[in-house]
Amino acid sequence: MAELDADLLDKVSTTNPIFVLNQSGHLAYVNHKAIEVAGITAATPSPGGGGVYVKDANGNLTGKLIEPTAYNAFLGKMTAPSKEILAAAYLKTAGKMSATGITTSAEITIGSTLGLEPEYAMMNELIRQESFPMRVRGYLNGPAVPPGYAKIKPNDGDDKFRVIGVKFLADGSTQGLTAAISEPYIYPKGTKNLGALDYEDAAILAASKPFFDQGWQIAIHANGDRAVGQTLDLYGKLLAGEKDPAARRLRIEHFTVTTEAEVDQAKRLGVVPGMTIGHVGFWGEVFHNHVLGPERADRIDPTGSLPKRGMHFTFHSDSPVSPYGPLRYISTGAARLWQMPPRKVLGPDQRISVDQAIKAVTLDAAYSMFLDDHVGSLEVGKWANLVILERNPRRTDVDKIGDIRVLGTWLNGKAAHVAP
Secondary structure (H helix, E strand, C coil): CCCCCHHHHHCCCCCCCCEEECCCCCEEEECHHHHHHHCCCCCCCCCECCEEEEECCCCCEEEEEECHHHCHHHHCCCCCCCHHHHHHHHHHHHHHHHHCCCCEEEEEEECCCCCHHHHHHHHHHHHCCCCCCCEEEEEEEHHHCCCCCCCCCCCCECCCEEEEEEEEECCCCCCCCCCCCCCCCCCCCCCCCCCCCCCCHHHHHHHHHHHHHHCCEEEEEECCHHHHHHHHHHHHHHCCCCCCHHHHCCEEEECCCCCHHHHHHHHHHCCEEEEECHHHHHHHHHHHHHHCCHHHHHCCCCCCCCHHHCCCCEEECCCCCCCCCHHHHHHHHHHCECCCCCCCECCHHHCCCHHHHHHHHCHHHHHHCCCCCCCCCCCCCCCCCEEEECCCHHHCCHHHHHHCCEEEEEECCEEEEECC
16 A cells, blocks of 8 residues: 555645644645645755655655644644634543543643643633543643743643643654664665654753753653663753652653663653553554564563563553553553454563553552642542442453443542443
8 A cells, every 4th residue: 555645645636735644643644735835845944853844766745744843834824723623622532531531631732733822721721620521731842832931830730730841752653664763664675764863962952951940840752762762861961960860750752662771771760651552552563573573562662671670650542643541551551462363462571460550550640740649549638539440450351451341430539420
């Protein structure tokens, strides 16, 4: 099957601009009319920050775009969603998340849809309503924050909605072949593609240090081992003057392709890795046989390596990259079975116990958002966030835990969702 490009999209329309976003969020495809409307030509330099207007061997634009900064020229020509449309989408999504047992979530890129202040204002108004069914911790989209901006400050908000961090992207998508890795992908055969870093070392330090110095938690998306290594080196520089580095709880989002040395470094720095555990289930066979090869694929989302070091780590869906649902995360983390038949275990030594997987979506998830004193476990004095399940996951076949029905989700001692 051919990859989307401008020529293929032109078969749909040559008069209407077309923009197609890859599910990963790290790739997009446009037709020639969209290129024209956006004012991009073969002579237009790529925008930086990892953004690339892809060209063919003859220097012609193919219509493929890499990384969000390459989308801006196109998004700027589109009609932005209204505050009302975005708020309705938030509310609908929050209801669906609550139905899977989620009581607290991170909104990791505030400012990427409406712009920083309008989006923050919309979230403030919506999430603080008593009817909103979950608690949210927010992270500003770093590139959307103007230099020297200080109107929104670390920990602004209340128990229902509070902003605590700033997020940056260090690389792209592993399944999209754009994550920065140290040895080439195995597809296509003979490729020398190593993916790409979104920033030079000095640039990502310059971008993140002002926020770190203001007291923000820093979260960086890093999929490939080269991006993970760059992020850990950056964190080492940021934390150099800290008496207790772990107190800053710096995050790496995805932590997909890694080495044992990087896990050791993350432990020393008190970093909290958060893994898209759906990589294992949904793309495990693809990573193993077609993208990374067996050795690297067996180590993706290295959950077995983390508990041995006493590290905090979390699971997430990166929705819409994979479906949200903590019970599914628990099942995948413990079983590590890929979905493609014949089903196999991806990295048997990286499997963890059901209890360890439960901790990754409860107490350690709370720790990653500075909420472990309030949620994540059922203890006297903590907020009454809990779920009622049809079956006990500890007494359920590991591969079937994701099928357990959520009968009710409670937020602050009140029912946020009751199954019909």
